Amino acid sequence: MSPATGFLTKPIEQTAPGVGHNGGPIFECPLPAIFEPFLQPARFKVSYGGRGSSKTRTVITILVNNVLYSGWRVVCFRELMEAIAESSYQEIVEEIDRRNLGAYFDITKTEITCPSSGGVFKFSGIRASSKRLQNQKLKGFSNFDAAFIDEGESITKDSWNALVPTMRKSGSEIFVCFNPASPLDFIYQAFVTDPIYPTHHNGKPYCVTLKVNYTDNPFFPQELADDAALMQKTDPELYRHVYLGEPVADSALAIIKPKWIEAAIDAHLQIKGFPMGGGKIGGMDISGGVEGDVVAPKSNDPNALAWRYGCVLSGLEEWQDENPNAAAAHAYPTVVREGLDTLHIDDIGVGASVPGEFKRLHGPNPAREISFVGWTASETPSDEDKEYQPGKTHGDMFANKKAQGWGLLGDRFRNTWQARNGLPYDPDMLISIPSGLPMRSKLEGELAQPRRESVNGRMKVESKKSLKTRGIPSHNLADAVVMAYAPVEVAVGSWFL
Incomplete structure (x- = not known):
């Protein structure tokens, strides 16, 4: 250009x-x-x-x-x-x-x-x-x-x-x-x-x-033109940031790299044989959390709901409501309307009552069964003895369920990037974000922010307190998406993605 x-x-x-x-x-x-x-x-x-x-x-x-x-x-x-x-x-x-x-x-x-x-x-x-x-x-x-x-x-x-x-x-x-x-x-x-x-x-x-x-810029100097052309060849991601003004996360430490997220936009329309259909699964992040040992509401921190149909992210919603049961009442009609099979709910701290509130709203004899499952980020990974890669189990790789959720979602994005770039990929581990999805840009920014940390050789997600010190707000939408794509436990010792 x-x-x-x-x-x-x-x-x-x-x-x-x-x-x-x-x-x-x-x-x-x-x-x-x-x-x-x-x-x-x-x-x-x-x-x-x-x-x-x-x-x-x-x-x-x-x-x-x-x-x-x-x-x-x-x-x-x-x-x-x-x-x-x-x-x-x-x-x-x-x-x-x-x-x-x-x-x-x-x-x-x-x-x-x-x-x-x-x-x-x-x-x-x-x-x-x-x-x-x-x-x-x-x-x-x-x-x-x-x-x-x-x-x-x-x-x-x-x-x-x-x-x-x-x-x-x-x-x-x-x-x-x-x-x-x-x-x-x-x-x-x-x-x-x-x-x-x-x-x-x-x-x-x-x-x-x-x-x-x-x-x-008609005044653009040749010296910078030469630098831009060289950077475009040697480091395209840096070129897009420096010369095309695209915001980026710290991609060296990011769990989910910006270029992987970019590859997932409309992937279901771009990848031949992309698997359509599958389970309708959601995730809900509650406006409340734990600061140290104290359970407290997150000031100005919204609730977030995300849902998928198989590998395709189908919807996002965000709203303010510090009462967790009221948040459940707000989300319940969407869960029913979208025909979700399973909803993973952030039940740590003030969210502890929310799965029960959903079950109460659903009633004892619902027209359609929905599983409302508490999802505790600090717990050990799901099926921790299951092999993650040769010689390593999920328990070996991830410090807790949150790290497992973010790690597996990152695997989906990387796998999708590989599929878009002609590299070997697993067709069951793809993800697509429709380009017209409301709040897509905000989600993309949130997904690329948290950094990978290590505790005794196991992956941990950068804390929200650490993000705050870097001037980055809480990633509620991204956490809801992580829960939507988290493993669904269908029987003791087994789960599906």
Whole structure:
């Protein structure tokens, strides 16, 4: 793929062509054509993608123009900023120098002003040691025309919720540039996976989100083009992350690698002879858990339900309800409607009563039998003496039932990847995720996050506490899918997948 050749030469947002705020001429400068939607007013203007896409430079070009010609007051934010060197200061100085605009700006060590228009660039971190100090810091920017957040992938939900109400001036805009890191980063979820703002409001553009890569950048340097081409050949997964802006997990440690998940999308349509039909099995993760030795609800942690038909994942559902029996009442109609044969239920901690509640809801003489089975993640693996690989049993390989569930699900994904790439595979150990499945993107992100750990030579899944320290939320949907694909015990000492 070669970079785009389109240019824009009218980068001014809110001034008449040919005349600036101070009555002087407008210095036209070309921009990548993909950024044309940024030249009209909108509350949020977000660009994300890979390296070399000119996201930051283009936004800075637009902002410099509006400071120079329209007197904009702009604050440039980072999540944390302890020194001016950690801000966008240097990029703005370079833009001014590149366009020979130094005569129009006063550049000091802490801010950049335009005396003729009254415009200014200021710089600040968002996060403070307390919410009170954070609000006090942000309050000073309430009369600014725009905020620019570079490296937006590090912005937390709390910081975002503090920032947005600060930018309260009529017509004020918030620009965000970021290179996706984790698929579960707040900013990626909020603007890509599960957008929180409408594209239009009151008939006008409100949130403009652009995916921009080097293929959209007519200024892309040959040095980076050579590096991208080489990386594409030697490390395609890294290339997709660095140059195509795809978020990735730590694939070296991930139990389920992103490329395996990608191979499972619509696998039932892509693999000849894919087995259709089979048991209808579900898994349910309860909004409650164990922290240390204390059973406690998971704050803002949703319940999750997943179900499959044979090897094909058929449905996902997520909802808030901290009462476990009420959660059972919510899920029960779906279980009946989908005709599930078996439902594995997270029964650790506050979920202990849920299997019994399902049985009560089902009644003593149901029209159709359904097995409601408690699934205790901390228990020993199912059929632990069964051979997993030559010379190794499930008990030898997995520390507990959760590790076994994640390990076997990872085997399915790897096996499916092998099938899609012409390698030997087991037709009974495939998995397919339909491309149109609701919440598919969120599930993909959750599946790729937990890391493999080892305890006395046996696999263990990274704890949710450890994930939290890495800034990654609980993987409820993924746990529900793990339970849906977990071995179903049909008799003493035997089970089927």
